Amino acid sequence: MSLPAENTRIVLAARPVGEPTPSDFRVESVPIPVPAEGELLLEILYLSLDPYMRGRMSEAESYADPIAVGDVMVGGTVGRVIESKDPGFVNGDVVLSFSGWQTHAVADAGHVRKLDPHAAPVQTSLGVLGMPGFTAYAGLLEIGRPEKGETVVVAAATGPVGSAVGQIAKIRGARAVGIAGGPDKVAHLRELGFDAAVDHRDPDFAAQLAAACPNGVDVYFENVGGKVWDTVLPLLNTYARVPVCGLIANYNLTSAPEGPDRAPALMSRILTKSLTVRGFIQSEFVKDQFVHFLADMSGWITDGRVRYREDVVDGLTNAPDAFIGLLKGQNFGKLLIKVAQ
Amino acid sequence: MSLPAENTRIVLAARPVGEPTPSDFRVESVPIPVPAEGELLLEILYLSLDPYMRGRMSEAESYADPIAVGDVMVGGTVGRVIESKDPGFVNGDVVLSFSGWQTHAVADAGHVRKLDPHAAPVQTSLGVLGMPGFTAYAGLLEIGRPEKGETVVVAAATGPVGSAVGQIAKIRGARAVGIAGGPDKVAHLRELGFDAAVDHRDPDFAAQLAAACPNGVDVYFENVGGKVWDTVLPLLNTYARVPVCGLIANYNLTSAPEGPDRAPALMSRILTKSLTVRGFIQSEFVKDQFVHFLADMSGWITDGRVRYREDVVDGLTNAPDAFIGLLKGQNFGKLLIKVAQ
Known part of the structure; x- marks a missing residue:
């Protein structure tokens, strides 16, 4: 697979005052990053949009540090490995990572979770199974x-x-x-x-x-x-x-x-x-409960007791508008950006 | 022991608007009540004054019903049995009851707790041990x-x-x-x-x-x-x-x-x-915890790890002023009215 020439990413252009507006975001093109040993280069397939991101855009004290102006917007992602510098992964593996609003990213292999595309649609790791x-x-x-x-x-x-x-x-x-x-x-x-x-x-x-x-x-x-x-x-x-x-x-x-x-x-x-x-923030309970959650929720989805709905928007550059709509309740189901095919 | 002629009691004269004032209370003299079978006539020794009583004086919804205008102000009390119509009690027994702001009261023997004056000063049942x-x-x-x-x-x-x-x-x-x-x-x-x-x-x-x-x-x-x-x-x-x-x-x-x-x-x-x-209201935990509390707290008092301070005001008719002061933080320690010697 030949590598793409550029990484498209969306950065925080300005801290919103009240409702975010499109001008609070900026689309940039930068060179594709190069993975070091133990890292993976990912082509992002799905980006999750979630309300907590609004908090990260502000400077106010919260449970996580604010995004710096000029930095890539944060977010959970599902990506495909297109260059592996870690023996545990091969090209084509699909992984959950926290790579933010961009088309490509380098991730530490120790910080991603490999997904089984046969067990569940991979984007559910950002929603009902995430x-x-x-x-x-x-x-x-x-x-x-x-x-x-x-x-x-x-x-x-x-x-x-x-x-x-x-x-x-x-x-x-x-x-x-x-x-x-x-x-x-x-x-x-x-x-x-x-x-x-x-x-x-x-x-x-x-x-x-x-x-x-x-x-x-x-x-x-x-x-x-x-x-x-x-x-x-x-x-x-x-x-x-x-x-x-x-x-x-x-x-x-x-x-x-x-x-x-x-x-x-x-x-x-x-x-x-x-x-x-x-x-509470869910991370508090990950250590004790996440494994039980995955088992329970997978079972409930399989037997139809839990159903889920996705609201998928195509194209990374539509993320700002979709996010602004999310804060107004305009999405209908789990809001995802389909970043690549 | 000859029975006293009258019961002095303090009733809610009016619902306070903001801070209670003396005119929200009224002192009354009524005949000494007569105990029926299973009941005890009590001479009240101590009345406990506590902030929660302010809530009971209002009509607003709370965890307990409001006191009706004209009714005796509620409150925890320590009293001496002066006439027993229950085989479990004799004259002179000292009991914890919820008899309110009055010098005498009839209580159901099943609703009082007998106190051991040798174990601890009886009024501690309204404070540190209550x-x-x-x-x-x-x-x-x-x-x-x-x-x-x-x-x-x-x-x-x-x-x-x-x-x-x-x-x-x-x-x-x-x-x-x-x-x-x-x-x-x-x-x-x-x-x-x-x-x-x-x-x-x-x-x-x-x-x-x-x-x-x-x-x-x-x-x-x-x-x-x-x-x-x-x-x-x-x-x-x-x-x-x-x-x-x-x-x-x-x-x-x-x-x-x-x-x-x-x-x-x-x-x-x-x-x-x-x-x-x-x-929370302490009553939520009584069933599971009160026995442990009594054991622990009695031990801590005995070995000096918990000390307590009392602010004792003499005479039932001083209760309204003392209560008004309590809401302003004027008491210094557990506020008690000494109702009788």
């Missing part, structure tokens, strides 16, 4: 801990995290209530087996959600924040658990919203209802 | 779970909950940092063995607290809210635990404070630091 699926699995089972018959609510429920949360909740015998934006997404949740599905764009969303949770809410898997959180909070039962893995509604805030200050009321609610509100 | 001590024990050990060398911060630290939290943290090998109001209280914390003590009234409180926690904060035992919480929050380490048992600073709020709305920022902090914020 970080988003594991976020759902670990957060729901380690923090949410739904009991049989309890009510689990999740928003962004057609997304890769939310859809897994709802389906795993069902497997555990809980009642799953999904929140999504728009009638197509709501219909899809019903197809996935959610017990109820509510459209947060409906004017009577709060009343619909309350009606969908006649016994209150025992687990709210928080991945959106904002209006949905405000609506769920009064429905939480005593001893409810709230795993918090994302707050997409907050990511573009440039300052605290106008008052009144509802933080004291939030703390009071946590007190009077004996709530557990627990932030 | 609900406040157990709140500290269960919240710290079941939710806070401090590890050796971790930093535990607690406010209202000379109070019955806070002082137990700090001393149990020390027993578990953690570093204890106490927050209190005024130099006398801060000095007392040092006598109790806290590793550091900070006065929240000092203008440079935030800087002092940060200096007292050079490795950040792993457990913040939340019993006050307000400015202290605002100051601790930025110091919390990744994976910090925040048992929330009280929010005294919030109890007198009549509406949400002026903006900006800091609730989204609080949730973001919970997310990015993987915090656990967990409300």
